[in-house]
Amino acid sequence: MTIRSTLFPARLVYPVVAVCALSVSVVHAQANQFVVKDIEVEGLRRTEAGTVFSYLPIRVGDTFTDEKALQAIRSLFATGFFEDVKISAKGDVLVVTVVERPAIASVEINGTKEFDKDTLKEALKGVGIGESLIFDRSLLDKAEQELKRQYLSRSKYGAQVQTRVDQLARNRVGITFNVDEGESASIKQLKIIGSKEFTEKQLLEEFELSTGGLMSWYSKNDQYSRQKLSGDVEKLRSFYLNRGYADFSIENTQVQIAPNKQDIFITITIKEGQKFTFGDVELSGQLLGRDAELRGLMQAKKGETFNGEALTDTTKSIQDRLGNYGYAFANANVIPELDREKRVVNINIAVDPGKRVYVRRMNVGGNTRTKDEVVRREFRQFESSWYDSRKIQLSKERVDRLGYFSNVDIETQPVPGTSDQIDVNMQVEEKPTGNLLLGAGISSTDSLVLSAAIQQQNLFGTGKTVGLELNTSKVNRTISFSQTDPYFTIDGVSRSFEVYNRRTDPSSLNLGDYIIETTGAGMRFGYPISEFERISFGAGYEGTDLEVGQFSPARFQRYVNDFGNSSYAVLLNAGYSYDSRDSAIAPTRGRVTRLTAEYATPLGDQEFIRTTYQEQFYFPIGKLYTLALNGEVTGGFGLGNSPYPIFRNVYAGGIGTVRGYRASTLGDRDADNVPIGGSKRLIGNAEFFFPIPGMTKDRTFRAFTFLDAGNVFQSNEKISFGDLRYSTGVGISWLSPVGPLKFSLGIPLNSESQDETQRVQFTIGTGF
Structure with a gap:
């Protein structure tokens, strides 16, 4: 292939002498100099001729010299596009002949299980080996070393990599890396030398790395990592500094790998020094x-x-x-x-303090679907106002709590050319907020539960939530449609409404042969009164059908005789909430207060009121432990000449109230020995969370001990602490992919003859 830069006729070809450098040859004219009338490029297949001309230091009309020829060779060779470059002259026509390097058509990695292949391919691109890149054989060694480095980070010191290069048509190559991962090396010995005031066991409890344990298959804490060891060394330093040893020092850290490349021995030598x-x-x-x-x-x-x-x-x-x-x-x-x-x-x-600065701009990036307004309305730091780190952190937390993003990062950046202005950049990463759930669950209370739900938490990126839910629990069946607009007004007033049908058949729990079906609709407005507080008001309508039979409990038969099978209520409700938790799912600090009141007006068949007051506290104890306290009081009262409806009674027993007792069985019973619940309830719980050995960093999987107390009372009874039932025990809390799971082993402390105990209980989808 011959390409001319201008259409000048070729003249006589000069005799040439080869000059070799780095496998690149130069052929130049015997004559010392000549004026270039034309330039031809030969050997191109993929590279554009313009690319070659752009790197050539010689142009038509320039005087050709040996020095310029060598400059041209160095320049073209430095591009990395060519394996060989030859420059010759035919008369006053300069001829550039090149041999292109092949292109990489494919990169395959076989035998890898530890890493996702795309992750490894991205790492290889960083060293110049990737699809569509120019192939440079000298980079293969770097590619192999990069793969081994990736495996070293996972303690696979015996990993082997073999590379094969296949020549393909059209000057292309295919590269295949065959990997033998080998076994992960594990820490066989972890020693600390020089400790006098503390035992080695005490010090090693601070470490993330260990010689292995029951849960090492999950936590991988017995696999060596340079980063983890550096972190553990800093924890060791902090341990001593926090206890008065101001001149503590790490004398030496030694890591040895056994010849079998499977065993690692770590020795840390320290000098405690004096206590200050x-x-x-x-x-x-x-x-x-x-x-x-x-x-x-x-x-x-x-x-x-x-x-x-x-x-x-x-x-x-x-x-x-x-x-x-x-x-x-x-x-x-x-x-x-x-x-x-x-x-x-x-x-x-x-x-x-430095200079006081203003915030010039609050920038949002990464929200490909969510509208800017949905994010910006959560900001508490405003543009053109003084920088306030507290408000910036609060802005980040509020955006994070929306639940629309898998990651929220915020950083400040000085404005170039100024010393008193910064920009605040918030980068979000969208996550799917629409859910179509079809599934089944099981609990010790409801047995098999089939469920289906369609929910979109961020409809069209507006922040509104729409949901349709279906639940076929053996005891409680529900179908509902709901919609929530968190910013019904620009001031943050929310509006939500729900239409629902609930059917309760408690016969499976031996609570009586009857069916309660409730159909209703309601609307509620919420008003923020501070960053952590909201009040709400709402109204609704609810119709209730009570089906009883010959064997139904006497209290339901009497209720139907007095008030009929059907009744309706016109409801007004109000609420107050305060929530300062650091996490809604696995909190370690903060407080939650909930106060709700529901009033059935005289416009319906019956007039009554029910109130619930709940307090939760979370206290961090060190960095690994959390104490959680919960208290709840519920009371229902009939007004005027109306009794409190029995189908609105509350129950106690089981997870969520008093563990160790069978669900919903505490309190008085009727003549058929069926629990009747009560119009009042008092519940208290204390839980102490601690990490499972070998999983100290995983807050989603924790163990706990608990102490529960509670009972239900009739409307004509006073709440008495002496009538409470108590239990204690241990359990496991896991934030599973299908929802929060709690498993508990409860021991009743003061059960009586009529109480039904149940020591092993579990549930999916409940909170405290």
Whole structure:
């Protein structure tokens, strides 16, 4: 193939002499110089001629010299497109002859199970081996090393990689990597040398890595990782610093791999040093007239045992507090001074607030489907106002709680050319919010449950929720349609409505031979009164049919005789809620308050009121443990001449109320020995969550111990703590793919002869 840059006629071909460099040859004219009248490029198949001309330092009309020829060769060879380049002259026509490198048509990886193949292919692209790239054989070794590096990160030190290159038509190649992963190496020994004040067992409890245990198949904590070891070493350092050892040091960290490449031995040598207390603790620098406020944030006190975490928390609190006032780049640096003779550490915290800055723009990215408005209305930091780190963090949390995104990141970026402005960039990652669920579940209460639900939580990216639910529980059958608009008004007033039909057949629980069917509709409006509080008001209509037979409990037969099989109610309801939990599914701190009241007006067949008050508290105990407390009081009362409807009674027993007792069996019974529930209920629960050994980082799978108390009472009874039933036990909580699962082994503490106990209980889909 011959390509000319201009249409000048070829002249006599000069005799040539080959000059070789890096397997690239140059043929130049015996004459020292000539003026280039034309340039021809030969050997091209894929590369455009314009690409070659763009790299050539020679143009038509230039004087050709040996020096320019060598420059041209170096330039073309440096592109990586060619295996060979030859420059020759035919008269005053310059001829460039090239041999192109082949293109990579395909990359195949065989034998890998540890990684997704696409992940490995992306890693190979980083070293220049990928489909459609130019093939460079010298990069194959780098590609093999990159694959092995990926496996080393998973403790597979015996992984082997063999590469095959197949020549294909049209100057292409196919590359195949055959991988033998081998077995994962495991930690056989983990030793700490030099500890005197603490046992090796105490120190190793701080580590994520271990020599293995019952759950290592799941947590993989016995597989060595350089990153994990570095993290564990820092935990070890923090352990000592938080207990007063201010001059603690890591002398050596040694990792040895056995010849079989399956066993790893880790030895950490430490020097504990002396135990110190805090001496003088001072603040210096620019305190902006907030001396007392900033000193109030200091957690390090003179005379107390030295604690590195207290210093870290202090500096962070100072920086965060200054960030609330617009100082986005504030620094608080700890300057320690050790007095080894007195064993005290004098601390000076130097504060540099920097400049106060404005937020120029709040940017949102990644929301390919959700409208900008849906995200921006959750912002509490506004553009053209002072930077406030508290409001920015709150904005992130509110967007995260929407449930529309799998990931929400936020970062600040200085505005180029200014020293007092920043941009706040929020990057979100969309996740599917439409669900079509067809499935089955099982619990110790309801046996087999078939369910179907269609729900779209973010309809057309507007933030509205529409749902259709069908549940075929053996006891409770439900079909409902609901719609919620969280921003019915721009001020955050929400509106929701629901149309439903519920059918209850408690005969399977031996609670009586009767059927209650309720059909209703309602609408509710919610009003935010603070960042964590809402009040709500609503109204609805509900019709109830009560079917009884010859063997139905006497109380239902009497109710039908007095009021008939059918009744209806016109309902008004109100509520208050407060929620400051750090997570809605697996909280570790915060509080939840719920207060609801429902009033059946005289417009219906009966007049009554039912109220529920619930409090939940979550307390973190260290970094691994959580104490959860729950209390609930429910009371229903008839008004005027109307009794409280028996089909609205509440029940107790089982998961969610008092474990260790059969579901819904506590309280009084009728003449047929059937539990009748009550119009009032008192429930109390305490749960202490702790990690399962070997899974300390997994908050979705935790064990717990519990203490439950509760019972139901009739409308003419007073709630008495002496009548409560108590139980204790252990359990496992798992956030499974099908919903929260709880399994408990409960032991009743004060059961009586009429109580029905059930020690092993489980359920899917309930909370506390």
